[in-house]
Amino acid sequence: MPRILFLTTSHRYDDDRIFHHQAKELIKQGYEVKISSLSSDFEGELDGISVKSQNILSATVNVKKAFFQDVINDFEPHCIIASEPLAVIAAKDYNRRTKCKILYDVTEWYPSDRMLAVYSVFLRPLHYVKFSLIQLYAGFLSNGFIFGEKSKRQPLAEVFPFKPQILLPYFPDESLIFESVNELNPRKITLCYTGTFSRDKGINNFFNAVSVLRVMRPELFISVLLIGSVRPGDEDYFERLKAETTVDELKILPPTSLEKFTESIAEADICFDLRPATNENHRCLPIKIFYYAAAGKPVIYSHLKAIGEHLDISKFGFTADPEHADEVAERICQYLDDLKLYHKHAQNAVSYYKKDLNWNKISGIFVNFVKQFAPK
Secondary structure (H helix, E strand, C coil): CCEEEEEECCCCCCCHHHHHHHHHHHHHCCCEEEEEECEEEEEEEECCEEEEEEECCCCCHHHHHHHHHHHHHHHCCCEEEECCHHHHHHCHHHHHHCCCEEEEEECCCCCCHHHHHCCCCCCHHHHHHHHHHHHHHHHHHCCEEEECCHHHHCCHHHHCCCCCEEECCCCCCHHHCCCCCCCCECCEEEEEEEEEECHHHCHHHHHHHHHHHHHHCCCCEEEEEEEEEECCCCHHHHHHHHHHCCCCEEEEECCCCHHHHHHHCCCCCEEEECCCCCHHHHCCCCCHHHHHHHHCCCEEEECCHHHHHHCCHHHCEEEECCCCHHHHHHHHHHHHHCHHHHHHHHHHHHHHHHHHCCHHHCHHHHHHHHHHHCCC
């Protein structure tokens, strides 16, 4: 039985893409699968998938490489799917002394703004070049690429055009979906934001839009549903946002498991993602948009190039300038004033997911690609 090993530094062992989709799909196809992560603690077996992970993301590079290499040597995989440059580099020696192939699953913009933020403004260009060279080195070591988004193909697809590659978006599996199409009440609305409560994820833009909506529709009962957590260091900032809000009802729930995520947003009428339209965000597709669609939730999102490259959001929602609260509030009012439009978008969301945004539409592409490197 061919063995497939997933290595990831920054993703949890039970990651949406790695565990719930790729690993589970390979198990169904008869592969033996193991996941190793550096950002969460667990050792054992889940759903037939072996896991060995430790939360050592803050350790030195040598310690992290050694952990991965111990896992590799113990499992002796026929193919390694790595999610970050360090994971690819850790597999280098094993790749050279065996026939094991390395697939680089590129899902993050590298180097990210957060990686560079720890350095002074004057040193950031230098570190940008350093990290970019590391990314290219990882591409050189890899035997093939899996790209999560079209925008993530740069620069690896251009530098290594003859290496095998596929595009594998973040479409969710039906087993993870709880469909909850609502009938919009023009006198009461529930607005939902999920994820990290931080400025760089747009929580301030969301609250600003809600404040403008309160002025536009003073008679409207506004309920806000927040599901997630505050980024460490942003607690005071988030408390100020809460203190200034004028909503009628504010519910804050902790992060939920992926299996329960769409069920947790059942009461939401509209779901939002109003992250700033930065260069990095333009290249990053917000994954939850597919889950919102599958659940039957109309959405209001920032204008991001990555969204337009992968789906037609106008079928089940709107985009807006996240910095313009008036525009976002007006989009909400469009639904309140046109209940047929809301119902159409909610129904479109579900049908769009089932027809075009479903994991079953692309799982075969993934499996066939892996088979090229680890034939059964």
